[in-house]
Amino acid sequence: MDTKAKRALIVDDNVALARVTQFALDKAGFETETAFNGRLALKAALETQFDIVITDQQMPEMTGIELCQALRSRPEYSDCPIILLTAKGLELELPRLRKELGIDATFAKPFSPSAIVKTCEELLVATAQEPECV
């Protein structure tokens, strides 16, 4: 699958983690950009269209949840796959969040960057197939 054209936005206030995720996605052939809080991420997302958004949940200024809500309210991001990363013990609420916000996948920290890459690829394949089905 040709993923070179796919653009991923990685949002995490934990800079080190954002960087290593970015590193893994870069290695997998994604075109990536990082943001360190929700507000900056939203700004970046509105400037450029991303194919997939990977965001941490707990961040200053704008949380991952708020970012998801903001993105989903935009038509250009209504179908965009979103992956939520969380360091909090919110595992029990994840199914609800996934349903309400249309979050496609969640990862509890600590997570494996390669698993993120794999999920990103799978999600992009699924989204790419959807229009054909319609």
Next chain:
Amino acid sequence: MFRSSSNLGFPRKIVAYYLLFCLIAVSWLAMGMLMTAHKVLDSRATSACLARLGKTAAALELEYLRNGPNDFQKILQSSQWTNGLQNCSVVSLEGTVLASTDVNVVGQSAIDHKGQQLRWGNVSGIQYQEDQGQTISEYRVPLIAHEDHFGSLRISVQQLNSWSTLAEIARVAPAVILVPLGLIVAGGVLLARLTSPLAQVDSQLRHIALQRPTVDLILQPLPAKDAISIGWNRLVNALNQDHSSGTADALSSRLAEAVAAREQNGMQDILHNFPDGIAVTDGEGRITFANRAIEALLGSETTDEELAGIEFEGQLINKSSSEALRDSVFEGAAVLCPVVTEIERLGDGGGQRTLRVARLPMENENQSGHVWSVRDITQQKLTEKVRDQFIDAATHELRTPLSNIKAYAETLVTCEEIEVEQQKKFCNIINSEVTRLARFVDDLLCISSMETGSIGIQRQRTISSRLFEEVLAKVQPLMKQKSIDFDVQLPEKMEDIQVDKDKIVAVLVNLLGNAAKYTPAKGRVSLRVNIDEEQLQFAVVDTGVGISAEEITKVFDKFFRSDDPRVQEEVGTGLGLSLAREVIRMHGGEITVESQIDQGTTFMATIPI
């Protein structure tokens, strides 16, 4: 004794004793009378005899002077006729009977009897037993005329014996004996009549005494004769009326009520002093009982009496902030089902209280209703919240470095095409994350150990300027990152101080780090330090989000984190201030905080050096 005398009633005994004593007394009197009569009769016979003796002697002496002794027999015979003289003889000095009432002995020698000598004035005598066994007293008077003693006059009298006395008395005996006997018998009859009601009362009481205690009392009225019968009958009537009107039943039920009330009072005391609120409501939900905890819960001004009849459920949740809650709590629950729920309620002080309310149905024959148990679990909830905050913070603090370590380590392992420089960089990151993790665990252990007293501080001579250089080196990057105006005022003369340097540095870094964290970008943070001979004083002043009055008392509590969203979005464990206070306390100093919400916060510490 009791058994043998039980045949004879008390009143009959009285009569019997009365008769016995009367008979003894009468017998005693009769004997006394017999003896007295005997003496009197005896003495009377003697006196009469002596009187005749004297009279006859005088007559004989006169006759002797006139005519000589020849007509003595005539005189004696005439006296015999006129005076009833008997057994009388005139005896000459020679012992010959000159004259006698018994003509057969005249001219014969007089018999001198032997016996007890008697003497009455000039009268001498002798008492002797006759052949037939009768006692005879013979009295002798000398016959003297002109000093011529010419003989003696002898008279014999038969002494009265007991039988002759009895024979004498027998003539008056019917009057003497029958009258007292008649009176005694009459007295006995009267006494028996008077005590006959007593006899009946006595027999009834005796009967009751022998009955078992459980058997009902049955008392018979007496024929009304006197005060005792009338009194007894009134008593029996009163008792019977009590029986018939059920007074005994009423009494026993009152007694049972009193016992139950006493037990109930004991239970009520226990319920009143129970720390949980306990209330009982009737079928309509109105309060019939509420303990002190409920009174305190529903408002300090409400008393037990005022609560009675009030609709409880409304009272409990009418001040609740949530309308939806009010509808959902008990409305849906079936009346007969136990319900346990937690409700939020505005307390007296205006703060939200969390109550756990249990409602249990209570069914008995008299009434249906509910028992309510209300427990204030606000404190418990707070503790749970603090614990949750800690777990939340700890999870984040642990997971963030762990995530980084795992991500970098895995990337190092899985990616084959990584440059050496990149690998080194990744390893450094892993190293620093491990350090961060270790520090968090250290902090946690440190505060725990300091609280339990297992570790202390180690004061050492410290160059104060070096200490502050170390602090500033650590916090200045944080200030720069948020473009905060960081103002440091150190004293001109920096004395050496005796403190646990590492821990004081940690405290200052923590306070300044907090100031940087909770002050918006381009705000202002000041550190003012003063050192004199005795103490080190410093103040950390920021223009940050501030702390509300409600929360300011808790900021030094372990794991406490403010509810303010501006604080929540920052990462923190809630351990920093707790640790700072512990370190300063162990130095013998103190730390205080002043804050104005949205204006800023000032921490001031004084540490003896």
